[in-house]
Amino acid sequence: MTAADTIFALASGGGRGAIAVLRVSGAESRGIIARLAGGLPTARMASLRWLRDPTTGDALDQALVLWFPGPKSYTGEDSAELHLHGGPAVIAAVGGALAALGARPAEAGEFTRRAFLNGRLDLTAAEGIADLIAAETEAQRRQALRQADGALAKLYGAWSERLTRLLAHQEAAIEFAEDDLPTDLGDRARDGAATLRAEIVAHLADGGRGERLREGVLVAILGAPNAGKSSLLNALAGRDAAIVSARAGTTRDVVEVRLALAGVPVTLADTAGLREAADEIEQEGIRRAHRRAEEADLVLAVFAADTAPDAETLAWVTPGAVVLANKVDLAPAPGKIGGVAPLPVSARTGAGLEALRTRLEAEARRLAGAADAAVLTRPRHRAALTEASAWLAEAETALLPELASEALRAALRALGRLTGRVGVEDVLDVIFRDFCIGK
Numbered sequence: 001m002t003a004a005d006t007i008f009a010l011a012s013g014g015g016r017g018a019i020a021v022l023r024v025s026g027a028e029s030r031g032i033i034a035r036l037a038g039g040l041p042t043a044r045m046a047s048l049r050w051l052r053d054p055t056t057g058d059a060l061d062q063a064l065v066l067w068f069p070g071p072k073s074y075t076g077e078d079s080a081e082l083h084l085h086g087g088p089a090v091i092a093a094v095g096g097a098l099a100a101l102g103a104r105p106a107e108a109g110e111f112t113r114r115a116f117l118n119g120r121l122d123l124t125a126a127e128g129i130a131d132l133i134a135a136e137t138e139a140q141r142r143q144a145l146r147q148a149d150g151a152l153a154k155l156y157g158a159w160s161e162r163l164t165r166l167l168a169h170q171e172a173a174i175e176f177a178e179d180d181l182p183t184d185l186g187d188r189a190r191d192g193a194a195t196l197r198a199e200i201v202a203h204l205a206d207g208g209r210g211e212r213l214r215e216g217v218l219v220a221i222l223g224a225p226n227a228g229k230s231s232l233l234n235a236l237a238g239r240d241a242a243i244v245s246a247r248a249g250t251t252r253d254v255v256e257v258r259l260a261l262a263g264v265p266v267t268l269a270d271t272a273g274l275r276e277a278a279d280e281i282e283q284e285g286i287r288r289a290h291r292r293a294e295e296a297d298l299v300l301a302v303f304a305a306d307t308a309p310d311a312e313t314l315a316w317v318t319p320g321a322v323v324l325a326n327k328v329d330l331a332p333a334p335g336k337i338g339g340v341a342p343l344p345v346s347a348r349t350g351a352g353l354e355a356l357r358t359r360l361e362a363e364a365r366r367l368a369g370a371a372d373a374a375v376l377t378r379p380r381h382r383a384a385l386t387e388a389s390a391w392l393a394e395a396e397t398a399l400l401p402e403l404a405s406e407a408l409r410a411a412l413r414a415l416g417r418l419t420g421r422v423g424v425e426d427v428l429d430v431i432f433r434d435f436c437i438g439k
């Protein structure tokens with residue numbers, strides 16, 4: 001398994017389809033495609049060819065063949081795409097021919113890994129491609145596309161370049177202290193470090209929106225038994241996901257539904273009603289409700305308008321929570337619950353549900369809305385940038401020029417790990433493991 005192998009994989013989804021795309025990449029692609037397709041087609045043009053078994057000459061399929069000579073290909077190597085008829089026997093036959101001609105099946109993410117190793121994209125852009133394939137909602141798609149297109153690569157690349165210059169200045173100040181170079185080189189390096197650090201700190205102060213958009217927002221529905229939590233979950237989901245019953249204590253485990261609000265993926269978690277439960281199973285359900293609420297990005301505190309607010313749920317009414325007065329078909333909503341004006345709703349009649357949805361969309365946008373600016377999307381990015389900014393602070397206050405220089409170098413290494421320029425062998429497997437075969 002070396003990077004010199006020529007690899008192939010099914011790049012389209014499994015199963016039957018009108019078309020299946022086999023992708024080939026590596027040094028031997030030229031000869032392999034020429035033998036399989038009876039000659040090498042014109043570069044980057046779709047050519048209709050008969051693919052033939054290299055030993056028997058039997059026709060395997062008639063396919064569109066695209067030839068992408070390196071280095072201006074996705075992987076940076078000579079590569080090709082074969083657009084076959086999308087059936088399992090066709091894919092198996094052509095795959096078998098490719099293997100007979102010396103190619104081997106690719107590992108997950110191997111094409112993009114090669115693209116990275118050949119300098120076609122940096123690590124953040126490679127991650128953007130994985131996210132684009134995984135994107136389920138509109139806002140996720142936009143964020144991933146921006147990152148795949150190099151928005152973070154450009155930003156972090158520019159920071160690395162500036163830092164390299166600062167380091168060069170600092171080194172020059174040390175090396176040529178006795179020569180007649182400008183004497184303020186060291187000071188200029190420190191000022192530059194401070195400016196750069198301020199930019200990194202501002203970039204980090206994004207409220208975690210990019211990461212949350214990538215992972216999804218978690219909303220926990222909390223309230224007393226019978227307040228109407230499960231009814232509200234079902235109304236928002238548009239289906240009967242949770243059991244609704246007049247009997248208190250029906251919902252005992254956490255029931256979750258996924259939906260998209262304002263293009264943001266949201267997990268809505270219905271929980272067991274909060275009360276003193278005698279039943280052991282219900283007690284565990286209530287423990288889980290609390291745990292989910294603690295992990296949640298947003299708490300929906302549900303009260304029944306015809307019942308006095310219960311202390312257990314009131315404890316969750318914080319300035320960030322969304323407070324609901326349900327069952328307004330039975331009684332008017334109180335003006336304030338725990339100091340917050342509740343949204344009046346009725347899961348039974350549907351009153352107020354549009355307003356609730358609008359409010360939840362606004363919350364989803366606030367928590368994870370795709371900004372137009374480049375936002376970081378992974379804990380890995382946050383960790384590396386936090387480290388870089390700590391080293392920059394170190395450089396600003398270092399007492400000796402040599403120490404300032406060391407700190408700048410460490411900051412540069414942290415940025416380098418982010419984009420994949422230095423010391424990344426250990427993170428490559430982690431990143432490319434998330435890819436599917438054929439990408």
Ligand SMILES: Nc1nc2c(ncn2[C@@H]2O[C@H](COP(=O)(O)OP(=O)(O)O)[C@@H](O)[C@H]2O)c(=O)[nH]1
Pocket residue numbers: 223224225226227228229230231232243244245246247248249250251273326327328329330345346347348349
């Ligand atoms: N009148 C009225 N009844 C409701 C409303 N929402 C829920 N219910 C009823 O209240 C009971 C408890 O509802 P459920 O959703 O299971 O509450 P949970 O225990 O909080 O999950 C059921 O009989 C529901 O039909 C509402 O808006 N108005």
Ligand SMILES: [Mg+2]
Pocket residue numbers: 229230231242243244250251270271273
């Ligand atoms: Mg319930």
